[in-house]
Amino acid sequence: MPIASSDRPRRIPTGAAVLSALLSTALSAALAGCGTTPQQPAPPPGQAPAAPPAGQGGARPERADRQELDARAAAAQREAAQQQAAQTAHRWGLAAVPLTAPPPPATKPPLGEGPGVRHQAGLLPVVYRVPTDAKVVFLTVDDGAEKDPEFSRMAGELGIPLTAFLSDYLARSDYGYFRALHQQGAAIDNHTLTHPDLRKLDRAGQEKEICGQQDRLEKEIGTRPRLFRPPYGEYTDTSLQVAAACGITAVALWNEEAFPDHMEWRYADQRLHPGDIVLTHFRGPGSWKGTMPDMLRRVLDTATAQGFAVARLEDYL
Numbered sequence: 017m018p019i020a021s022s023d024r025p026r027r028i029p030t031g032a033a034v035l036s037a038l039l040s041t042a043l044s045a046a047l048a049g050c051g052t053t054p055q056q057p058a059p060p061p062g063q064a065p066a067a068p069p070a071g072q073g074g075a076r077p078e079r080a081d082r083q084e085l086d087a088r089a090a091a092a093q094r095e096a097a098q099q100q101a102a103q104t105a106h107r108w109g110l111a112a113v114p115l116t117a118p119p120p121p122a123t124k125p126p127l128g129e130g131p132g133v134r135h136q137a138g139l140l141p142v143v144y145r146v147p148t149d150a151k152v153v154f155l156t157v158d159d160g161a162e163k164d165p166e167f168s169r170m171a172g173e174l175g176i177p178l179t180a181f182l183s184d185y186l187a188r189s190d191y192g193y194f195r196a197l198h199q200q201g202a203a204i205d206n207h208t209l210t211h212p213d214l215r216k217l218d219r220a221g222q223e224k225e226i227c228g229q230q231d232r233l234e235k236e237i238g239t240r241p242r243l244f245r246p247p248y249g250e251y252t253d254t255s256l257q258v259a260a261a262c263g264i265t266a267v268a269l270w271n272e273e274a275f276p277d278h279m280e281w282r283y284a285d286q287r288l289h290p291g292d293i294v295l296t297h298f299r300g301p302g303s304w305k306g307t308m309p310d311m312l313r314r315v316l317d318t319a320t321a322q323g324f325a326v327a328r329l330e331d332y333l
């Protein structure tokens with residue numbers, strides 16, 4: 017059912033709208049219950065209700081007045097934020113407001129060998145699923161062919177954290193696009209200079225591809241990547257040694273892959289799992305069935321429906 021974007025967000029039957037209505041009711045009840053004079057005259061149109069002057073109201077201590085005002089301001093702020101989130105989600109065609117990721121862990125999870133992590137002694141950890149119980153997944157976007165401004169606008173307005181693994185041969189036609197993405201919070205990481213199958217290269221060749229892209233990204237973006245993704249997910253022990261030597265601390269692979277029109281699942285349960293890394297690509301309608309915003313919509317609606325928030329990979333790895 018299409019709803020004009022000028023409609024009041026309270027008409028949109030989202031969880032946020034329901035929550036904000038509940039909050040309003042709870043707040044009114046709390047205020048009525050703590051002795052505010054409900055007979056106060058209504059303020060003139062366009063003005064906020066006046067706070068009761070300090071010291072009036074008989075035995076009510078000033079501190080209680082202050083607490084009540086603070087609670088009221090906080091509730092109003094929450095409600096405004098929820099309304100805005102509902103409007104933004106609606107504008108981008110999402111089925112619901114994306115869930116907010118929990119605060120990042122105080123310390124990053126250890127990456128010992130286990131489900132979702134391959135870690136041989138002395139080599140970099142290779143991660144498909146970050147060890148965590150939090151209902152979070154991570155969105156990683158590869159290569160860098162399509163530079164769609166609508167995609168970066170959508171991710172920015174919705175506050176969705178992204179990690180881009182860039183290959184120079186595709187990204188270099190416009191590093192400005194990725195600099196802007198980085199400035200709005202995306203991490204920019206290493207996916208080699210020319211996207212080779214690293215298994216076919218000797219050590220010197222791998223150094224050129226991996227360390228060359230470290231230098232290139234540091235120059236173009238302003239920060240040296242910490243994460244590396246080998247093209248096709250293929251690598252050797254040499255790749256891991258070379259990557260570590262030029263500043264990489266972990267290799268990120270993936271479990272699920274997102275497209276505009278479907279998800280590809282690694283496991284038969286066809287579900288997201290806590291800590292899953294989701295792969296997708298900077299691609300346009302010429303190479304898959306839809307746009308990058310269509311892809312992001314599919315990822316977010318899938319995650320929200322399964323109770324997951326998209327979190328920042330660099331907070332965990």
Ligand SMILES: [Zn+2]
Nearest residue numbers: 158159247248
């Ligand atoms: Zn790639």
